Amino acid sequence: MSIATRDTNELVIRSRGMAKNFGSVKAVQNLDLDIERGKIYGFLGPNGCGKTTSIRMLTGLLTPSEGQVDVLGMRLPEQASKLRYHIGYMTQVFSMYRDLTVRENLSFVAKIYGIHGTAQSTRIDELLQLYNLEELANHFAGLMSGGQRQRLALAAAVLHKPQLLFLDEPTSAVDPESRRDFWEKLFDLSEAGTTILVSTHYMDEAERCHALAILEHGIKRADGSPQALMEEMNAHVVELQSDNNRQVKQALISHPEVISAAQLGTRLRVLVDKTIEQPDTWLQNQLPSEDYRSLKRVRPSLEDVFVTCTGKGQG
Numbered sequence: 182m183s184i185a186t187r188d189t190n191e192l193v194i195r196s197r198g199m200a201k202n203f204g205s206v207k208a209v210q211n212l213d214l215d216i217e218r219g220k221i222y223g224f225l226g227p228n229g230c231g232k233t234t235s236i237r238m239l240t241g242l243l244t245p246s247e248g249q250v251d252v253l254g255m256r257l258p259e260q261a262s263k264l265r266y267h268i269g270y271m272t273q274v275f276s277m278y279r280d281l282t283v284r285e286n287l288s289f290v291a292k293i294y295g296i297h298g299t300a301q302s303t304r305i306d307e308l309l310q311l312y313n314l315e316e317l318a319n320h321f322a323g324l325m326s327g328g329q330r331q332r333l334a335l336a337a338a339v340l341h342k343p344q345l346l347f348l349d350e351p352t353s354a355v356d357p358e359s360r361r362d363f364w365e366k367l368f369d370l371s372e373a374g375t376t377i378l379v380s381t382h383y384m385d386e387a388e389r390c391h392a393l394a395i396l397e398h399g400i401k402r403a404d405g406s407p408q409a410l411m412e413e414m415n416a417h418v419v420e421l422q423s424d425n426n427r428q429v430k431q432a433l434i435s436h437p438e439v440i441s442a443a444q445l446g447t448r449l450r451v452l453v454d455k456t457i458e459q460p461d462t463w464l465q466n467q468l469p470s471e472d473y474r475s476l477k478r479v480r481p482s483l484e485d486v487f488v489t490c491t492g493k494g495q496g
């Protein structure tokens with residue numbers, strides 16, 4: 182059965198056991214994904230965890246070493262050339278021509294997709310307006326700011342109205358305000374039915390996704406909605422205030438039950454293994470009372486989930 186013919190919770194991307202080896206480097210291992218239509222799905226992980234390699238396999242640009250991959254009902258790599266007309270891909274590195282103007286770049290992309298004449302100029306005018314590029318239409322892409330380039334790259338990626346959009350770390354070179362505006366555009370696209378797969382190493386960005394996978398060393402450590410990941414996290418979070426945080430931290434991380442103790446200004450955010458039923462009482466028993474001024478349980482964040490499932494414990 183073609184997976185694109187289901188009408189409820191239709192899967193746009195389904196992979197089983199997807200893997201890629203580069204010689205002895207296992208860039209992606211045994212990756213299972215189920216991504217539903219219209220959702221914004223995130224790949225969260227540090228540099229080198231396999232985000233780009235996974236995206237390149239899902240776009241059909243790279244052949245997996247192993248596994249079964251279906252995207253928009255097309256089997257990869259066999260149907261990769263057909264898939265290309267139905268997806269948009271915004272690469273990590275700015276890939277527009279720097280010595281062409283904004284309009285010329287968009288016109289070039291339109292021609293690749295066979296959009297000519299009035300259809301082309303109408304669509305380009307629409308995109309210039311939508312992505313706030315009208316006044317920059319005749320500017321050279323190479324002379325624009327990070328935020329402007331990003332808007333141009335997004336306009337180019339959606340020019341042919343793809344059903345599925347891949348964005349590889351799209352906001353790493355832009356300021357917070359441009360990031361916020363960019364995410365507004367992504368929600369507009371999602372609302373209109375476009376499925377978006379976005380990779381990031383920013384926690385706040387991952388938290389905006391409908392669902393995400395946390396990747397480390399090419400392995401999926403966890404997946405689900407940000408809310409579910411936080412609720413199901415394998416640790417309790419306790420914050421304490423102390424006058425000698427450095428020392429208290431050292432004392433705490435010597436306990437195997439303490440997954441991490443991270444200093445945040447004057448606070449220490451401590452992740453305690455879920456097997457400890459009363460983490461606040463347990464911590465009080467481990468520390469002399471003069472070592473802290475206050476100690477309380479707090480709600481987990483996505484960063485806590487990331488630390489817990491990747492073992493990045495001593496941060």
Ligand SMILES: Nc1ncnc2c1ncn2[C@@H]1O[C@H](COP(=O)(O)OP(=O)(O)OP(=O)(O)O)[C@@H](O)[C@H]1O
Nearest residue numbers: 203206207208226227228229230231232233234235
């Ligand atoms: N063409 C290649 N040849 C050899 N090794 C590669 C190749 N492409 C990626 N790798 C290796 O595969 C691993 C995953 O890389 P990948 O680029 O997918 O990670 P990433 O999460 O996207 O990181 P970044 O954000 O830095 O791009 C890394 O160890 C990388 O060095």
